Amino acid sequence: MLRVLVLVSGGGTNLQAILDAVDEGSITNTEIVGVISNNKNAYALTRAREHGVASRCISPKDFATREEFNAKFLAAVDEIGPDLIVLAGFLVVIPAEMIAKYRNRIINIHPSLIPAFCGTGFYGLKVHEAALKRGVKVVGATVHFVDEGTDTGPIILQKAVEVEEGDTPEILQRRVMEQAEWKILPQAINLIAGGRVTVEDGKVRIR
Template identity: 75%
Template sequence: MLRIVVMVSGGGTNLQAIIDGVKDGTISNTEIAGVISNNRNAYALERARINGIANICVSPKEYVSRESFNEELLKTVDAFSPDLIVLAGFLVVIPPKMTAKYANRMINIHPSLIPSFCGTGFYGLKVHEAALARGVKVAGATVHFVDEGTDTGPILLQKAVEVLPEDTPEILQRRVMEQAEWKILPQAIDLIANGKVKVEDKKTVII
């Protein structure tokens, strides 16, 4: 049984997709050990409570330094003894000590087809604004392993979504979530839970 910790900053729609996937068997052999947020007002924490999942807020605002916050964040993650960490809209830079400790055991969902529209500064609506400004015809989402860079880890799954002429950033964001993010993130967790993923030479191999 794969124990996962989901880390999220906002509403938690991807968290909900994971919760639903575990319940309906789309994600097999998996239990959600806990949910961690950096935002005390994140609705994701309420989603966890409603579903009886342990949840906690670790906010950088409550620590005197980034270093002390990073230490507490890692300690909180470790306390859940996760096999896999899932970043589902977690808008905090992961400390190097954590990426090293959980190498190839931490995944992230990003709302673009990496390597397009990714890296520092590309998050939330900003990704979709940039995609529309560039006039791309196809958008999408990527699940990748987390390394020391920003959106630079080995790519696990990607799914493309059509961009329509009348799209606004908000409309495109919703379509990418519904047609890509909520599908490939549960799929990625299920693959890992069933031993079907390995990382070789900074690339993933699906067995």
């Protein structure tokens, strides 16, 4: 049974997609063992509670230094003991020590087709604003392993979504969520739970 910890900052729509997929059986051999947010007002925490999943808030704002937060955060993660950590809209930089400790066991969902519109400063609506400003015809989402860079880890899955005439950043964001994010994030977790994902020479192989 794959023990999954989900890290969230906001509404938790990707968390909900994961919970639903576990309930429906499209994610197999998996248990959501915890949810951690850096935002005590995140609706994702309510989603977790309503689903009977242990949840808590650990915020950098509650600590004098980032080092203190990192230590507390890593201790909380270690206490849960996850096999896989899923960043589902988590807007806090993951400590390097944690990335090293959980190498190729942390995955992130990014709302673009990496390497387009990714890296420092590209998150949330900013991604879709940039895509529309550039005039691209196809956008999408990427699930990737987390490494020390920003959106630079090995890519697991990608799904394309067409840009439509009259799209606003908000409309495009919603379509990317519905058509890509909520599909490939559960799919990636299921592949990992089934032991089908390996990383070789910095690239993901799916058996």
